[in-house]
Amino acid sequence: MESLFKNLNDTIKAYKKVIIISHCNPDLDALGSSLGLSCILNNFQKENYIFLDTQNENNNSSVKQALSLVPDFNFINQKNYKKKIDKNTLLIVLDTHQKARLEYPQIIDECDNIVVLDHHIKMDNYIKNTDIFYIDSSLSSVVELIAFYSKFLNVSISPVVSSIMLAGMEIDTNGFNIKITEKAFEAASYLVSLGADPIIKQILLKETKDEFLRRADFIKSSYIYLKKFAICLLDANETTKEELAEISEELLNFEGVEASFTIGQLNKKLVGISARSIGNLDVCEIMKRLGGGGHTNNAAVQIENTTIKALEKALKKVLGE
Numbered sequence: 001m002e003s004l005f006k007n008l009n010d011t012i013k014a015y016k017k018v019i020i021i022s023h024c025n026p027d028l029d030a031l032g033s034s035l036g037l038s039c040i041l042n043n044f045q046k047e048n049y050i051f052l053d054t055q056n057e058n059n060n061s062s063v064k065q066a067l068s069l070v071p072d073f074n075f076i077n078q079k080n081y082k083k084k085i086d087k088n089t090l091l092i093v094l095d096t097h098q099k100a101r102l103e104y105p106q107i108i109d110e111c112d113n114i115v116v117l118d119h120h121i122k123m124d125n126y127i128k129n130t131d132i133f134y135i136d137s138s139l140s141s142v143v144e145l146i147a148f149y150s151k152f153l154n155v156s157i158s159p160v161v162s163s164i165m166l167a168g169m170e171i172d173t174n175g176f177n178i179k180i181t182e183k184a185f186e187a188a189s190y191l192v193s194l195g196a197d198p199i200i201k202q203i204l205l206k207e208t209k210d211e212f213l214r215r216a217d218f219i220k221s222s223y224i225y226l227k228k229f230a231i232c233l234l235d236a237n238e239t240t241k242e243e244l245a246e247i248s249e250e251l252l253n254f255e256g257v258e259a260s261f262t263i264g265q266l267n268k269k270l271v272g273i274s275a276r277s278i279g280n281l282d283v284c285e286i287m288k289r290l291g292g293g294g295h296t297n298n299a300a301v302q303i304e305n306t307t308i309k310a311l312e313k314a315l316k317k318v319l320g321e
């Protein structure tokens, strides 16, 4: 990681200003890492902006709450970003490495100088022609990477931003259960040393009762298969990858469940499965059999022109074997 950080220092120094951007439907890892990096750049007295539509109605409630705590950052959006881009601008992409996943994909074509920092499994359609392209899928979160960058530089991050970052780590690790390593705990401990506040973190992680009940309804209809697999079907309604993941993560809490699979309609054409395991079963292997991929305890597949029922049948066949 040290060589990355040295490289990152040199790259940032070479440009006059930095635009930080993350994925659409931002979560607290995307926002927390963006804010943390902005704090570090402020410390370098480097002109910097976070590309995020703070007024977007679709921002989730945690992100809206977090944004209300950080009014003093330079947020830019589709309407006013153009003036910030010239040959002296460095674009830093966090928490994704795919153009299509960005908050504003076309910015990639408008910026010549790009850094990508991510912790997802590398996909084929990654952003090319970058100054730095760094993916470490063993990291719990991009927050973890930014926390270590701050530590490496000995530059502190404000307690409020540290709290948002800690909440981001908690989300990405399903409550410090998944992808949690000694390093991840070290990053979390470092954030607490910077003043991350457990009360702010708890408030940020709250959800509305309606959000909880929608998920609870689906979970109520889930069932156990072959004693150790939980399967949940979200019939009819269109859903998101995030919701499928949240339900699978929740199903892992039930007694006896070693792996969970949530199947839902992502759009008119596409059906997806989000799979999770407590770690002793390799859900990546199971998803690979269906054409997907991922990690041992966190994997997924999306298939076009199929139905939820057909995918359920295919999944059960693989589980049976």
Ligand SMILES: [Mn+2]
Binding pocket: 029, 030, 095, 119, 141, 142, 172
């Ligand atoms: Mn993340």
